[in-house]
Amino acid sequence: MNGMTPGWRAARWKHAGVALFTAMAMLACAGHEDAAAPQASDADTIAFVDVDVLPMDRDAVLSAQTVLVRDGRIVSMGPSADVDVPTGAQRIDGRGKVLMPGLAEMHGHVPGGDDPQYVEDVLFLYIANGVTFVRNMAGNESHLALRDRLAQGELDGPTMVAASPWLGARDEAEINATLQAHHAAGYDLAKLGSVPADLYPGMARTAHALGIPFAGHIPEGVALETALDARQASIDHFDRYVEFLVPGDAAARSRSAGFFGSGWVDAVDAARIPEAVQRTIDAGTWNVPTLSLVEHLASPETAADMIAWPEMRYMPQSVLDGWVRAKGEFGAREDFQPAAAQRLVEVRRQLLKALHDRGAPIALGSDAPQFFNVPGFSIHHEMRMMVAAGMTPYEVLATGTTAPARYMQTPGEFGVVAPGARADLVLLDADPRQDIGHFKAQAGVMVRGRWWPADRIRARLETIAARRAETAADG
């Protein structure tokens, strides 16, 4: 798949341009004897001192390191004894803490532009949880400008990939015109959508010819094999896998497949999993499991208990009401009665484990803000569920760091703690490889070199909660 689109490249070149300009300015200054002015490089440097580093390019913690950050990039890293911290640099005491890359939410949603304050609040919810990269899975024109402003550091928020609006069409001419328009507008990928099954292969050919990846759902009536043959960039939510696992002659096929296959799940033949895995590997298609999308609806926990979770205070009341309603509606569906719902959860976990163990590419994504998934906060639920599926915490963290950088075809650009990488970092109180829950205990988050200590994050979260409470009282 091709994750590099013109917009993405442009954003990266702009950044390189800034770094080059800074380097030239420093060279120009070097000949002056302007002792009064502090060297720009010193004051602009942030140093994590004596910190244990979980670099994520290997399953190991490097102890007592010093990591220097300048102009939004990691510029140096090594044993504290070997790395000089420039005078005037901001020092962050890392003793007893673990520094690792921020995570990517590879199936997130950032609201459209009609309420800029709400957009900023949601972007901050991601940052506040150590999510420093979001693949925004369905957007509008406002997201193109938002993506570029984020890349330039004009707004506090994760680096964002902008998917097109939900792709739907009635005929081939319309679908080709829409894809061309999305590509010309600069969207990074086409979000699938309600593409009629007979138009799907032609849509795929057009998208490949244009060089715009397509990802998300597998449209209704399109089989898993067809999407894999068409080299869909990512399949999200394990769409159509349950249908593939049900043998062709199963009686269940006369019923509706239901919600992600819930209507057929009793007829799943687990012996078909290896074939599904092999086909996925052969296609090179990524999966973004979004386990929490199904598990939050299937869990025995009541909706009332779920909207009492602490993070719910950052969401508008109308969204919470929608989630409560959805849980009630799913609980009433014939194809989602407890046994089927639980079987669906089990099959999806089994599939994740099998795909991962065989080396199929997996990227972390929860689908926020769907079904009790508060942006940023939902990544903790998703990771806990992936561990419950049998992956180690380190393997889960890799799906949110090095794997998304590979998906973007920019390995080393982010998702690692190493010189040259973007300074998207999380400082933790304990090693998350011991317990994935440790990812929650953050001493601070750095986004593109901008440092957010925990107390400033808490303060801004309080402001957001107060705004939500105010709106609820007004409404």
Ligand SMILES: [Zn+2]
């Ligand atoms: Zn979604």
